[in-house]
Amino acid sequence: MKVAVYTYSSPESLRLRDLIIKGLDEYKIDYDEGHPDIVITIGGDGTLLSAFNKYEDQLDTIRFIGIHTGHLGFYTDWRNFEVHDLVASLKNGAGQSISYPLIEMTAKFSDGQVMKKICLNESTVKNITKTMVCDVYINHELFERFRGDGLCVSTPTGSTAYNKAVGGAVMDPHIIGFQLAEMASLNNRVFRTLGSPTIFGADNILTLRLKDESSIVLTCDREKWVLDSKRHHLVELTFEVSSKKIKFAKYRHTNFWQRVRESFIGDL
The missing domain is CATH 3.40.50.10330 (Probable inorganic polyphosphate/atp-NAD kinase; domain 1)
Structure with missing residues (x-):
């Protein structure tokens, strides 16, 4: 050992x-x-x-x-x-050992670059200058157009962290899946979202396609990227259950x- x-x-x-x-x-x-x-x-x-x-x-x-x-x-x-x-x-x-599921985040940028990260707690995406607008796809089919401060995608163990603070549900870590929670979404006669936390199973793929190029802050656990360049702006985020797990003795x-x-x- x-x-x-x-x-x-x-x-x-x-x-x-x-x-x-x-x-x-x-x-x-x-x-x-x-x-x-x-x-x-x-x-x-x-x-x-x-x-x-x-x-x-x-x-x-x-x-x-x-x-x-x-x-x-x-x-x-x-x-x-x-x-x-x-x-x-x-x-x-x-x-x-006991193991818990993780989520894999794939970020695609306008210049063709791709970044992959594994999240233990959560990944968040926010617009720091104005309302964030993005299309939400579930298994490659358009589900809704989100308008608001941002979105949080969390693992089951991470559901008690930032996810809970923005109104997400607490998930049993024996569930192999992940969760999407909204941050201050706009809901009125013109703009509509589901307006509640959404839990996805192991085989689901969540895709977020951003509609503008202004200042975006992307996080994965304790890592943070401030993306405000029009030549290298964030275009799409994909989330799914990772093939990897974290193991505790x-x-x-x-x-x-x-x-x-x-x-x-x-x-x-």
Whole structure:
């Protein structure tokens, strides 16, 4: 087994990193940041998102473990005072894992360039200067013309993040699919959209074709692109369930609905 630790340079995170590396040495577990079997992140969900982005091309062989140093996160199962137990579980574990679906985003530009990205939480597209207009296609058939601030496409695990903030539904991560949520859509006698979150199954393809060239902001998890050039403007976005999944080491993995209750409802 080969283990890597991914963290930011805060004093607490570096302290935990040193404890983990010391524990790995005691248990004769190899440390390898290049091609690890397990990536341990220290911080919160944002740290894990960054680690996911770094190791995106190795998702088939990597399992993640998250240590949170602040509030409970949706991807972090261990606390900062449990480092010894975590390292011991690595030595005694049998390689179990739990996986969650991801979405693949394909962006096409006016100059012919194509960009592909894998999203763990969500992808958003917004117009920052005026109302965004785009045609929404489901399985290559026109469904509606959207007018509003923007659109959010999220994974099931990402449904509790920005998607929920813009009125999207919380999805069970055992559902292999993704979700589209509207941001401040215009709905009146002239302009109409469905006006509610839309959940797509595993075999569906969602296509967004933008109708103008003004300032567009495109995001995929923590990455952001500001696109305001008429020579290189965003023309089309396509979303579908990725063939890749993210895997978490199942030494101790908190139930998704328990996380939802603890994060948004609290003690009853």
